[in-house]
Amino acid sequence: MRVAYLSVDPGVPVFGTKGASVHVQEVVRELRGRGHEVSVYTTRAGSRVPADLEDLRVVEVPLGPHPGTAAREAAQARAARELAARAEADHPDLVYERYSLFSRALSQVTATTGAASVLEVNSPLVDEQRTHRGLCDAEGALEVLHAQVGAAGLTLCVSGPVEAWVRGHCPTGRVRTLPNGVNTVRITPRPEDPDQVVVTFVGTLKPWHGVEDLLRAAALAREPWSLRVVGDGPQGPALRSQAREDGLEVDFRGAVAPEQVPDHLAGSAVAVAPYPEPTTGQGHYFSPLKVYEYMAAGLPVVASAVGQLPGALEGCGLLVPPSDPQALADALDALASDPRRRRELGRRARQEAVDHHSWSRVVTRALELAGVDSA
Structure with missing residues (x-):
């Protein structure tokens, strides 16, 4: 054809x-x-x-x-x-x-x-x-x-x-x-970094992805996890400045080609999708590619409870209110301190991605x- x-x-x-x-x-x-x-x-x-x-x-x-x-x-x-x-x-x-x-x-x-x-x-x-x-x-x-x-x-x-x-x-x-x-052949589970709990965000650095809330959550964290940000965009300079002002050591990796995403997810323990509260009447209408990629990688996901995410992540991650850095920090802390729970949620996430997405x-x-x- x-x-x-x-x-x-x-x-x-x-x-x-x-x-x-x-x-x-x-x-x-x-x-x-x-x-x-x-x-x-x-x-x-x-x-x-x-x-x-x-x-x-x-x-x-x-x-x-x-x-x-x-x-x-x-x-x-x-x-x-x-x-x-x-x-x-x-x-x-x-x-x-x-x-x-x-x-x-x-x-x-x-x-x-x-x-x-x-x-x-x-x-x-x-x-x-x-x-x-x-x-x-x-x-x-x-x-x-x-x-x-x-x-x-x-x-x-x-x-x-x-x-x-x-x-x-x-x-x-x-x-x-x-x-x-999601491409479940290209993106597969990789081992966690044995020396640190890595929380990873992948996406374009624009306001509707909520990375500023993620940085605020990192500043509020009580558990010792590190933050990796994969992607770039208009907010990049401001976010790097915010991280410096808050004394955060964030691994900003810049934009990467799609085929390189699996390598940048490697070593992660948790993935995050901190979408903010919508500022217009349109609400959250997206179908989240990044979340399906996280799931295919066998990662537990912490995400805002918006749009399709509650249904997509049932049994695969933790949901938090949008635009709530403290709730986001608490959820990330909870998974950072519980490797057994991370493994179980990640296993379910991978299976859901393969079976349905x-x-x-x-x-x-x-x-x-x-x-x-x-x-």
Whole structure:
């Protein structure tokens, strides 16, 4: 089967380090592993190409100069049209698009080729853009969403809140929820560091990941555990400054390629996802890639009780109120002082990841729901 994978969002490089890039790579990897011929059409290829994807065909149409918000939106729409035309010329059997603002690519390709189609929606993107980055043509963006969902044979949402958002704007589409997954072959349990209890966070250093609360928790800790932070982002300098001011010795490792994450989880005793209280009415709508990676690594997880996390971590970790550094410190202290409990929670976490959250299961289910051959 010929598959056209479309990702028009310039904020998501195909070969990048953020969670969205991991998502793109893993879906492509699973499709290729089943013998399908996959081509990726994108506005931003990125440069961190994993060895097993070096031969992947990538068609790139960069946005080019776009001074100002309105110009960026117009450039994204133009790039989507060009990428769709390139995909049409390849006559795909399946069109799989990661939903992007102002892209009608899926609807354009399916209209001319009759290919089966899946639209993957990872967030309430119109609301996100309006709140965090700026949006000129909100009405046009919603019209595009309606057209894309209407054209798609199947719209997959990563969480219930995202599905509710899509249905609120597009009540007639065929919409389902399918959470994210994890590569349980690439990420496997490793031994703890024998000399120290290491608590690890992996993720982009942005406000919605709550790393400042994690640093406050480390300053409040009564047990001797050490903190490792894997990732970088806009908050990096401020967080490093906060750690210095609080007298904390934090192992900041910077951004790493997705294939390097297992090595940076190695030696960890506990993993942490300290999401803060939401500051907008959107709530926590994500499907947490990092948490599934922690689970695949056989690590007990301490996380905020938000979004999908209470269900995902049942029997696999400890939940704390969001934006509560003292509660976070207490939970981390409890696991730091109890190696037997860590081992049991980690064992359950690994089993849950393998049984229910592998990318293989996710892609199989997506293709089944789309009514196409998953072999």
